[in-house]
Amino acid sequence: MNTSFEKYQKRRLRSSYFSVIISIALVLFLVGVLGLILIKTNSISKHFKEQVVMTIFLKNDAKNSDVDILKAELKKADYTKSIKYISKKEAAEKYSKDIGEDFMQFLGENPLKNAIDISLKSDFVTPEKMEAIEKNLLNRSLVYEISYDKPLIDLLTKNIKRLTFWMLLFSAVFTLIAVVLINSSIRLSVYSKRFTIKTMQMVGATKKFIRVPFIWKSIQLGFLGAIVAIIALIALGLYVNNLVPELNLLSDYKWFAILALFIIGLGILISWISTFFATQRFLNLQVDELYY
Structure with a gap:
């Protein structure tokens, strides 16, 4: 029991x-x-943040040695995930392919500039940090202009x-x-x-x-x-x-x-x-x- x-x-x-x-x-x-x-x-x-690209357009008279130094510094920068150098010739070929015709035939010259595309690390993709990076890079004598989609960054x-x-x-x-x-x-x-x-x-x-x-x-x-x-x-x-x-x-x-x-x-x-x-x-x- x-x-x-x-x-x-x-x-x-x-x-x-x-x-x-x-x-x-x-x-x-x-x-x-x-x-x-x-x-x-x-x-x-x-x-999504790391898909954002900041493009640095270089002046036409920029020396190759100065460009190489800039590329080396960008690779070591805390905010850089990767960089890609795009020559004005490569840019022209891509643009011609996109529009379906050789625009340089009637312009007579290549108006595009050599550029460096920077893919940023996600922590640095904010309006304030990207603006600080832009100001710092614009102080370089070989930099002509910097371009990125500011409204998209704000919205994101x-x-x-x-x-x-x-x-x-x-x-x-x-x-x-x-x-x-x-x-x-x-x-x-x-x-x-x-x-x-x-x-x-x-x-x-x-x-x-x-x-x-x-x-x-x-x-x-x-x-x-x-x-x-x-x-x-x-x-x-x-x-x-x-x-x-x-x-x-x-x-x-x-x-x-x-x-x-x-x-x-x-x-x-x-x-x-x-x-x-x-x-x-x-x-x-x-x-x-x-x-x-």
């Missing part, structure tokens, strides 16, 4: 733990999905700031919801053992002695829930990559590792804090209050 009852209690306890793990995993999985979207938004904005910067703000706000709200939901699951788990807690207290066990096993168990449940959530995230990423390879959701290993650590930390932290306050509440209740 006692053996059957003990087996029943163990099955009930395992079922309770399983439901808590699944609840934590589902909430953390949704947080992880939002994190993946945030990471991808950042990489997409970085990609404003839209990225707006998108980042709303994504961060949404992430904060969703994280708060995750905290509340995980807290509810842990509190329900502790609530089911409230009579055990009170019985241990009545036979002389200290609050710390009673609390520690509950906290340790909840940390384990939080960790397991986080691991399940991360595995589900990886599975989702691989599935989406098969459907839409261009998204490449799991390509940024560094940020995905940070996201995984955040999910594990969040699962453990919320479980620990929730269990601490839940056990504290039941330890402070009177016996007759446990029934309400």
Whole structure:
């Protein structure tokens, strides 16, 4: 009889733990999905920023040695991702191909200038930083003019700031919801053992002695829930990559590792804090209050 009852209690306890793990995993999985979207938004904005090109037009009398020095300095500059030198002859050939006729035949000369195209690193693609780079380069005696799409940079910067703000706000709200939901699951788990807690207290066990096993168990449940959530995230990423390879959701290993650590930390932290306050509440209740 006692053996059957003990087996029943163990099955009930395992079922309770399983439901808590699944609840934590589902909430953390949704947080992880939002994190993946945030990471991808950042990489997409970085990609678009690094498509921006600043073109330096050189004076016709610029010496080759001076041009080589400028190219070497640009390659070493903090803001440079890559550079490309385009001679006036190459530019004329490309322009003639674009318009479908040789414009130099009726002009008699090539009006275009030698140029250097600079692809900037994403951190430097802002109106203020690009304007500072432009002013610095215009001080060079061999530089004739600098050209880039200023309205596009303004629009791109404003839209990225707006998108980042709303994504961060949404992430904060969703994280708060995750905290509340995980807290509810842990509190329900502790609530089911409230009579055990009170019985241990009545036979002389200290609050710390009673609390520690509950906290340790909840940390384990939080960790397991986080691991399940991360595995589900990886599975989702691989599935989406098969459907839409261009998204490449799991390509940024560094940020995905940070996201995984955040999910594990969040699962453990919320479980620990929730269990601490839940056990504290039941330890402070009177016996007759446990029934309400």
